[in-house]
Amino acid sequence: MDKPTLAPPDPPAQEAPGEERAAGRRSGSRHRYLLWGTALVVAGVVAAAFLRPHGESGRRSSGRHAALDVQPVAVATVRAGDMPIELTELGTVVPITNVTVQTRVDGYLMKVLFTEGQHVRQGDLLALIDTRPYEVLLAQYKGQLAADQAQLDQARIDNARYQKLIRQNSVAAMTAVDQQYKVAQLEGTVKQDQALVDNEKLQITYCHIIAPVDGRVGIRQVDMGNYVTAGQTNGLVILTQMQPISVIFTLPETELGPVAERLRTGVALPVEAWDSTNTRKIADGAVSVLDSQIDTSTGTVRMRSIFPNQDETLFPNQFVNAHLLVNTEHNVLLVPANAIQTGPNGPFTYVVKPDDTVEVRDVKTGHSHGDVVVVTSGLKAGESVVTDGTDRLHAGSKVTVPAATPDGAAPETTDTHPRRRQGQSGANGAPASPGGSGGSGQGQP
Template identity: 60%
Template sequence: MTLPQNTTNSDKSHSRFHPWLKIFLYIGLIAVIIGVAYRFYGVFSSTSEHSHYVVEQPVAATIVKKSHLPVILTELGTVVPISNVTVQTRISGYLQQVFFTEGQLVKKNDLLALIDPRPSEALKAQYEGNLKADTALLQQAKLDNKRYQTLLKQNSIAPMTAQDQQYKVAQLEGQVKTDQALIKQQELNLIYCHIRAPVDGRIGIRQVDAGNYITEGQSGGLATLTQMTPMSVIFTLPENQLGIVLEALKNKKELTVEAWNTDNTTKLATGKTSVIDSQIDTSTGTVRLRAIFENKNWELFPNQFVNAHLLVKVIKDALILPNNAIQTGPNGSFVYVIQKDSTVKIQTIKTGYNDGEHTVITAGLVENEKIVTDGIDTLHEGSKVIIPENTQSSE
């Protein structure tokens, strides 16, 4: 009976101290957690501070240099032949012969087709016969008129008879002139029966075959004759750019124009322009220009779409930067200038002409300054930078 009583007393003693032990254990655990947290906070703060001020950010850079920058205006244009003629007949008749082949190059006045000339030849012969008869009548009337005038002076004929003879002579003279005009008309028709090339060029697909009856002003004509050399390109220019082009034409009679393909990847030909349309199209706010190209090898084809690159002028000794170096902020355009200590400084600049790849710097920079072109997103005033090898731009 004693053993159970001792066990019970021991349990009571243990239970009396157990709550205090738990409290001490909790306090110790909290102290350990606070210490570990403080340790990690100190390490993190030190690492963050070190990264903010010490870590160098890799960037690409370029040197500000002076260069000649051409001012080029790029506009969409269309290849338009200087001469594009629909070959028409000027007389109605049966198409007797066709002397050209489709796609053939022809010279001005080359014979292209023949319309049956026999009706015109027959009419010409008829009018020549009429002319001969009327000429004989006129000669006889003139002789009679001369005799009547002599008799009139001798008072041997009535004045009215002599005057009637004079009218007859005038009438026959008019008839002779009419006959002569009719003969010339048929001669002209015989010329029209021979259809000739009005200009040098390349003839297109034939619209009418030999044996058909064709009429004057027939729709589509015989074929289309297109002048291939030289060739022109018509392109439009926005009205707000017209001033610099007119100013350039005051100094130079002609401006250089390059024709590029629609993707702007291949130059097709180089030509000149000096022709500006006489008015602005109010519906589009543009004005048309025509550029002339030699087109010896047919680089340009009628109705082809091209990009016209108009060289207006060349800006000499300009400070230029690639466009990716220039940023825009609340105060306007700015760049990151790399200092001697490898930190960057924000520099506000003023810009001029932009050709799509480079921009002229008119104020804010000097030659040979080093400017960040890539890796800009994480930079701020005073950032430390490093330029890895083979990343510095040569522009």
Template identity: 45%
Template sequence: MSSPIPEPATDHLPAIRPVPSRRRRWLGSLVALALVLGLAVGGWYLIKRSGEPAGGRPNFGGASSTVGHAAARRMQMPIVIDALGTVTPLATITLKPQVGGVLTEVLYTEGQSVAKGQLLARIDPRPYEQALMQAQGTRVRDEAQLEAARVTLSRYRTLLTQDSIARQDVDTQAALVKQLEGAVITDRAAEAAAKLNLDYTRITAPVAGRIGLRTVDPGNNVAANASTGIAVITQMNPIDVQFAVPQDRVPDIQAQLAKGEALQVKALDRVRSAVLDTGVFSTLDNVVDTSTGTVRAKARFANNGTPLFPNQFVNVQMVLRTVDALVVPVTAVRIGPNGNFVYVVNEDRTVSVRNVKRGDATVDVVAILDGLTAGEDVVTEGGDRLKDGARVALQGDKPATAPRPGASGPRGPRAPGSPGGEGRRQRPPQ
């Protein structure tokens, strides 16, 4: 009996997928076509929206966006150099004792304004008084010896004329007089040095200014020429401000100084909201800082009331000169492919692109050398998405009222049967 024939294995064969019907293929094509059309319509809408001016779609009043504006005007515009400055005192003195000893008195208050020559502290003077007395005694003794030697020399010279004494004795006495004269000169110098040391026990203010914090208390022993000192005096009136100016401005500054004109300089606070003091330009440095391309400058301020404090950072404004110029706000001038331009507002509330040539500028306004006339309005705010010929509305204009569809005139006729219209039914009298 023959064995049964085994069935072939079908596990390794790929699964047979049903072939999609024609209807399903048509539905897939329609869905893909709908997606393509939707993408095309969306892209067209976005392109159309990107071409509209700032403010979106035109409203019924005809204005596409509201912008700020200002008129070009002529004015005396100051040419100002802005810089960051540091307040620098004219003199800063550290009070160091010239002689050693015990600090017996401190006669000032910390932070006090002192006058020149005012007594500030005192060192124990007794050792130096004794040294002065000793120097004075030595001088008196040597002066007496000198006087006696001079009398003896006079007698010797008289005897020499009478041939009663040898010339050698006269010469010896004359040499003794010279020796004693030198000793007296030395004694006088020692006495002056002793007086000077005694004066150094009184510490006085070399300049007028503001004294700082005390570093040594009374009763401490101080040494001559100590590195720390007992206090620091800073001169406050007048005071200087150092700042840096661009090297391109140096010829203009030198030209103004050559004319003998004083350049006004203002010191402003950190936020430029208040003027601390007004001074006069002093001088320029003699070298250009190669790392910054600037030159250090200095201005002097009276500093009455001490609004400026040493080492304080201030904003500096120096008026270089004043020119008669046609100016517009700084925000009105823009930069395009063809250079600087402004949007000029026409009478029909459209804007035109006008190329201009700008000159010097301040923080608020810029001079226009060519391209504008006085009285023309220019856009200052809201012009980021404007284009030539765009319609705008100015700030302060009354908004236009859009007419309703089907209306004629300000209100338009009412439809029959509408409230208030001609077709409204009259209520019969009761």
């Protein structure tokens, strides 16, 4: 049986070269569009899966982000009050009287009657110098005085007799006149002798060294038994008046006008003495005198203030900070100094509005004292200004003020940071597991 003969297939139709390239471009474009569309769909699904809130966990996350937008701050109320205008200058404690006790006669120091550091009164006997040489001279001068006084008495009797005889023309006039001159000469001699006697008495008085003022004696410079001379170096001891005592400080010439005006009115300007670190007040006093000229090399004028110093907290040559109260401004607006911020336009502050948002308010400031500043414009009494937590604030920021605890301790604040909170508790507030995953984020128990 013969096998059927199959006809060969027809050769495929060949397209023109230009049509083939056009079809390839259309196919590639459709392929790219399909890939881009698939990628967008996948990205949308992934974003929806990760960003869409899931149950209770999503609501907590939204609450946390909302809480993060609220800034906890500390506030203070603008109040009306008095502001002292005070100048702080460096001063030195200077005694009103500082005496180097000297001897005015030469001799051996027989007694020292004071103790180092002792407080003495004016007129107290401090030391005694040997008086015997001066007592011997005193006796000699007294003898000379007695002899000359006897001659004077005799001459006066003779003069009285000659004056009687001359009236009777019984003696020559020259003899009577010579007798008068002799009486005058002897009177002079007696006065000279008396001066010598008084001088020796004074030397004996000088042998008794007494305190010229009230004060405190320092370290003894000479021991008993030494020979001392008048005007010797360092003297016997230094006596310093401690009560009252003064503080001398310098005032800039730019501040001289208000201070001099207050002094001319007779008002006593209070002065406080603070320690060298300016952290502790030592004593209270008042200005006593303003110097008569300005020091051209420093542009300052010296002032002296007097302090009672009853407890002797001020010590000579001690460096202190003198706080001079020049004046007091009454009924001005006062705010804490940390409420004033500085910006491109000058000082400003954050004012808390009734809706718990802040407003940026430009202000003008005046004098300051301690941590309080005078605000001359921009604020009203009773307004609340932010004093702490200003680093993240801007106009319109929402703020909250933590309530103070009854015992004055810092209030507890809720940590709203998601990562920190996750490490602290689980999804339902339960303690976190040791692994640090407190919850699944899906609201599961």
